[in-house]
Amino acid sequence: MSVALQRISQLLTVSIGNVALNPLVTAGLLWVLTKGPPELRGQLTSRVAALRDPHSYAQILKALKWCLALGVTSVLNKQLNHVALNAGRFSTTWKSEKARWNWSQEVAVITGGCSGIGELVVKRLVDKGITVAVLDIQKLPPSLHGSGSIKFFACDITDPSAIYSTAEKINSTLGPPTILINNAGILATHTILNTSDEFLRRIFDVNVLSNWYTIKAFLPNMVKANKGHIITIASTASYAGVAGLADYGATKAAILSFHESLSQELKHHYAAPNVLTTSIHPGWVRTPLLAPMEQELKQRGAAIIEPKDVADAVVASVERCAGGHVFLPASLGGTTALLRGLPSWVQELVRDGVTKTIYKSAK
Numbered sequence: 001m002s003v004a005l006q007r008i009s010q011l012l013t014v015s016i017g018n019v020a021l022n023p024l025v026t027a028g029l030l031w032v033l034t035k036g037p038p039e040l041r042g043q044l045t046s047r048v049a050a051l052r053d054p055h056s057y058a059q060i061l062k063a064l065k066w067c068l069a070l071g072v073t074s075v076l077n078k079q080l081n082h083v084a085l086n087a088g089r090f091s092t093t094w095k096s097e098k099a100r101w102n103w104s105q106e107v108a109v110i111t112g113g114c115s116g117i118g119e120l121v122v123k124r125l126v127d128k129g130i131t132v133a134v135l136d137i138q139k140l141p142p143s144l145h146g147s148g149s150i151k152f153f154a155c156d157i158t159d160p161s162a163i164y165s166t167a168e169k170i171n172s173t174l175g176p177p178t179i180l181i182n183n184a185g186i187l188a189t190h191t192i193l194n195t196s197d198e199f200l201r202r203i204f205d206v207n208v209l210s211n212w213y214t215i216k217a218f219l220p221n222m223v224k225a226n227k228g229h230i231i232t233i234a235s236t237a238s239y240a241g242v243a244g245l246a247d248y249g250a251t252k253a254a255i256l257s258f259h260e261s262l263s264q265e266l267k268h269h270y271a272a273p274n275v276l277t278t279s280i281h282p283g284w285v286r287t288p289l290l291a292p293m294e295q296e297l298k299q300r301g302a303a304i305i306e307p308k309d310v311a312d313a314v315v316a317s318v319e320r321c322a323g324g325h326v327f328l329p330a331s332l333g334g335t336t337a338l339l340r341g342l343p344s345w346v347q348e349l350v351r352d353g354v355t356k357t358i359y360k361s362a363k
């Protein structure tokens with residue numbers, strides 16, 4: 001019941017927000033109510049009783065002005081984010097960036113494309129006509145068989161020489177890739193003392209170091225062409241360390257930092273502003289690993305997102321032909337990133353909450 005109510009209130013907030021914070025709507029209404037033709041105003045006042053009372057009329061005007069100011073701020077903020085993450089390009093110039101991409105001629109590389117989110121991303125990219133090179137140690141799943149646009153390369157991404165030789169094979173058979181999705185990642189919950197040295201090495205190899213190897217293999221051609229899109233699948237765990245996930249959180253914080261440096265080097269060192277970069281930060285994704293925690297998360301009102309939501313966000317980023325910093329669920333916005341700037345006691349409260357959820361479900 002409470003979940004249904006939450007959903008409804010979320011939905012209402014989103015749609016009211018979309019209308020009330022749309023500067024065109026609020027500016028239009030303000031204009032009608034203050035400077036518009038008297039007949040139009042008359043029609044409105046005859047329909048809406050509140051407008052006939054001078055006091056509430058003034059209050060409505062005031063509210064509209066606030067909404068207009070907030071709406072304009074929000075639009076400005078979105079534009080500034082876009083400009084900052086896209087080497088100074090405005091989002092109105094998307095079209096010229098889009099014109100440089102022809103899906104039937106693009107080659108994408110994805111690590112860990114044989115299962116989970118990766119598998120879904122591969123399907124969506126192929127549906128768009130993109131040729132996809134799948135790097136994985138698992139076999140290609142039946143769902144990805146039979147498409148001529150999917151090329152499977154058995155490759156252990158923890159081995160740099162395996163990545164470099166696979167990259168040469170891809171380059172010579174498919175052509176230089178323009179899209180790189182660093183998706184492969186592993187996760188297990190255990191305390192720091194219970195983490196084996198072997199697993200520790202493995203999680204840093206898979207989640208972090210592989211990003212260096214794939215970039216070293218595929219970035220040079222992108223820089224040469226001043227065209228490419230590198231997508232890093234990070235996590236909201238990039239922004240908060242909690243008990244039981246020390247290794248996972250450290251790897252995700254590491255690749256966020258790596259991703260930021262990469263974007264800076266592209267802009268200032270390689271002068272390749274059209275090599276786009278996007279980091280994606282999903283929160284709780286419904287995977288088998290999450291199953292034991294699901295009940296507890298629901299009780300705490302945490303939003304659980306589906307693997308397909310993450311895959312949709314990845315492909316939407318590719319389609320936008322624009323770099324970005326994406327949080328999922330989108331309603332979370334950048335509040336996750338804000339966490340680090342909050343007072344320590346607020347940060348600790350948030351981390352406590354997540355840790356308790358993990359612990360309760362472990363019992």
Ligand SMILES: *[C@@H]1O[C@H](CO)[C@@H](O)[C@H](O)[C@H]1NC(C)=O
Nearest residue numbers: 099100101102103104105106
């Ligand atoms: C995209 O590439 C195909 C060939 O693969 C070509 O036929 C088509 O005209 C191209 N489209 C654009 C918009 O350049």
Ligand SMILES: *[C@@H]1O[C@H](CO)[C@@H](O)[C@H](O)[C@H]1NC(C)=O
Nearest residue numbers: 168171172175176217220221
């Ligand atoms: C990839 O192939 C292109 C030609 O399609 C070539 O110019 C480039 O040097 C190759 N890159 C690597 C790293 O082999």
Ligand SMILES: *[C@@H]1O[C@H](CO)[C@@H](O)[C@H](O)[C@H]1NC(C)=O
Nearest residue numbers: 189190191192193194195362
């Ligand atoms: C963690 O390690 C301790 C000591 O080695 C061991 O007794 C305990 O069973 C381990 N716990 C788990 C969950 O593996």
